[in-house]
Amino acid sequence: MGGGNGMKSAMSREKNAKKNAAGAGSQLKVNxxxxxxxxxxxxxxxxSTTKPPQLLIHAENKHKKTLADCFPGVTA
Ligand SMILES: [Zn+2]
Incomplete structure (x- = not known):
């Protein structure tokens, strides 16, 4: 009986570990x-929610450069 419970706990732990691993992986992908x-x-x-004007502020304030210099392909 006791062995049965231990088995169940081990399986439960494994299930949780897999669940957590999958969750972490998908979160990284999202990020x-x-x-x-x-x-x-x-x-x-x-x-991606950052607006071009905010990128331009970064470019000008941080590097004294233009938007195109810091973020090629981004247009304001
Ligand atoms: Zn920069």
């Missing part, structure tokens, strides 16, 4: 996909 803007000067990443 990677969300960070779509990358400053080529300092490699800082910005979330």
């Amino acid at each position: 990677a996909a969300a960070q779509t803007f990358k400053c080529v000067v300092c490699m800082t990443t910005f979330q």
Whole structure:
């Protein structure tokens, strides 16, 4: 009887571990996909929700450069 319970707990733990691993993996994917803007000067990443004007502020304030210099392909 006791052995049966131990088996159940082990399976339960394994199930949880798999669940957590899958959750962490998908979260990383989400984070990677969300960070779509990358400053080529300092490699800082910005979330896709960041507006071009905010990127321009970064470019000008951080590097004294233009938007195109830091974020090629991004237009204000
Ligand atoms: Zn930068």
